[in-house]
Amino acid sequence: MNLRYDLHCHSTASDGALTPSELVKRAKAKNVTALALTDHDTLKGQQEAKIAAENNQINYISGIELSTTWERKCFHIVGLNFDLEAVALSSGIEKLQIQRKQRAERISALLEKKGISGAYQFVTEQAGEGMITRSHFADFLFQHQHVKSRQDAFDKYLGAGKSAFVNTIWADLHDAVGWIQAAGGVAVVAHPLRYKLTASWMRRFLAAFKESGGQAIEVVTGRSSVEDIRVSMNYAKKFELTASLGSDFHVPDQWVELGRLAPLPENIQPVWELF
Ligand code: AMP
Ligand code: MN
Ligand code: MN
Ligand code: MN
Numbered sequence: 001m002n003l004r005y006d007l008h009c010h011s012t013a014s015d016g017a018l019t020p021s022e023l024v025k026r027a028k029a030k031n032v033t034a035l036a037l038t039d040h041d042t043l044k045g046q047q048e049a050k051i052a053a054e055n056n057q058i059n060y061i062s063g064i065e066l067s068t069t070w071e072r073k074c075f076h077i078v079g080l081n082f083d084l085e086a087v088a089l090s091s092g093i094e095k096l097q098i099q100r101k102q103r104a105e106r107i108s109a110l111l112e113k114k115g116i117s118g119a120y121q122f123v124t125e126q127a128g129e130g131m132i133t134r135s136h137f138a139d140f141l142f143q144h145q146h147v148k149s150r151q152d153a154f155d156k157y158l159g160a161g162k163s164a165f166v167n168t169i170w171a172d173l174h175d176a177v178g179w180i181q182a183a184g185g186v187a188v189v190a191h192p193l194r195y196k197l198t199a200s201w202m203r204r205f206l207a208a209f210k211e212s213g214g215q216a217i218e219v220v221t222g223r224s225s226v227e228d229i230r231v232s233m234n235y236a237k238k239f240e241l242t243a244s245l246g247s248d249f250h251v252p253d254q255w256v257e258l259g260r261l262a263p264l265p266e267n268i269q270p271v272w273e274l275f
Contacts, residue, residue, distance in 0.1 A: 003034040003059060005272065006259045008078055008190065008218065008246020010065075011037055012128070013045035015135035017251040020045040024052035026252065030259035034272070036063030038078050038190075038246070040131050041096040046084055061275065064089070065190055066180075067096055070173035070208060075195060077176050077209075078218070078244070081275045082185025092179035096171055097131065103166045104132040110164040111137075111157065116146055134158045135250070177212035186274050188216040188244045192235060193228055206239045215242055216271040220264055222247035222256030233265050244271040 010016030011023045018026060020037055027035045035058050037049040046062055053060035064079045082089060108120035122144075123136040138153035147153045157164040171179075177187040189209055197205060206217070219232040220243070236243050243265070249258040264270055 003272075004032050004259060005034045005245060005270075006032045006247050006249070006261065007034075007036040007061065007063065007080055007188075007244050007271070008038050008065070008221070009035070009249040009258055010039055011045045011049070012130050013037075013042050014039035014065075014131040015133040015250060020049035021052040023249075023258070024049055024056055024058060026258050027053075027058060028056045030257065032058065032259040034059040034061060036061040036078075036080050036246070038063035038065040038080075040065050040133055041067055041093050041100060042131050043084065043090060043093070044130060050084075061272075062185070064093070064180075066093070066176045067100075067168075067170035068173045068176040069168075069170045070205060072169075073195065074168075074170060075173060075205070076190035077173070077180070077214070078188040078190045078246070079180035079183070079185045080188060080216075080244070080271065082180055082183035086183030088182035089179045089185075092171065092175065099168055099170065100131050100133070103168050104137075106166045107134075107137055107158070107164050110166070111141075114157075114163060116141070116144075118144070137164070173208060174212040177209065177214050181213045186216055186242075186271060187212075187214040188218060188271060189214065189241075190218055190246075191221050191223075191248065192217055192232055193224075202235065203238075206235060206241070210239050210241065215274060216244045217241045218246060219243035219268065220245035220262050222249065222260060224262060226262075229262060229265065233268055236268055242271040242274055243268045 050060045122140040138150040141153040180187040
């Protein structure tokens, strides 16, 4: 039987709106039959998602989306199908979690300087035990009418180089790929076209990723055009990476839906053949 995969999405353990159980129910309703929850820098939602998936006859694949830095640029690396008990990964992410908290404090302080108070209390309450992300700050700025839209929040305050941007050196790319590998998983370049790299930067990045032990790249995401898929597939082939697909779903009834994905091109090896 052909499974319908979605290997990239978020829950309340990071910046998603649904709890892991709610997310699995929505996946079921959208006919997803194989799911990985990939929250930012945390494994917190994994057990709940796994149990809910089992109860809904969905194949569960463990997942995470790691914040990494390579050549001073930020890249998201998805880890899939690793051992949830592996210490390499769970201890590796501890520093990222501290960095996220410290960054949230610094973003809040920068907003305070701009005369915008209350951010830290809002984002910590919203995130609860989950990771605080810039999405939480965007929600704060939007809900408190400091900006006209969430995108506006990134354009005015949170985006790279803007007034409340805090440049963070995340996990080293090589280390992060190593944690995933040590946990028996597959490292995947998330949304490769979102970094706005020139072709030569992309080739250097993919060479470094591959050398670190990376094995896959997202060829189909929730926002991919036909042309995007073609470009990503060509990178996959050139660097002998398998192809992953995932919606990067965060919030219901916004732009991208869980499981709403173009099929992977047929002439490329899917990442799940490595599972
Ligand atoms: P971060 O906390 O820096 O990892 O950012 C978390 C989330 O912010 C990402 O998962 C995106 O969903 C969102 N995000 C990042 N950049 C932008 C942007 N320029 N516009 C809108 N959303 C963004
Ligand atoms: Mn996110
Ligand atoms: Mn991402
Ligand atoms: Mn994501």
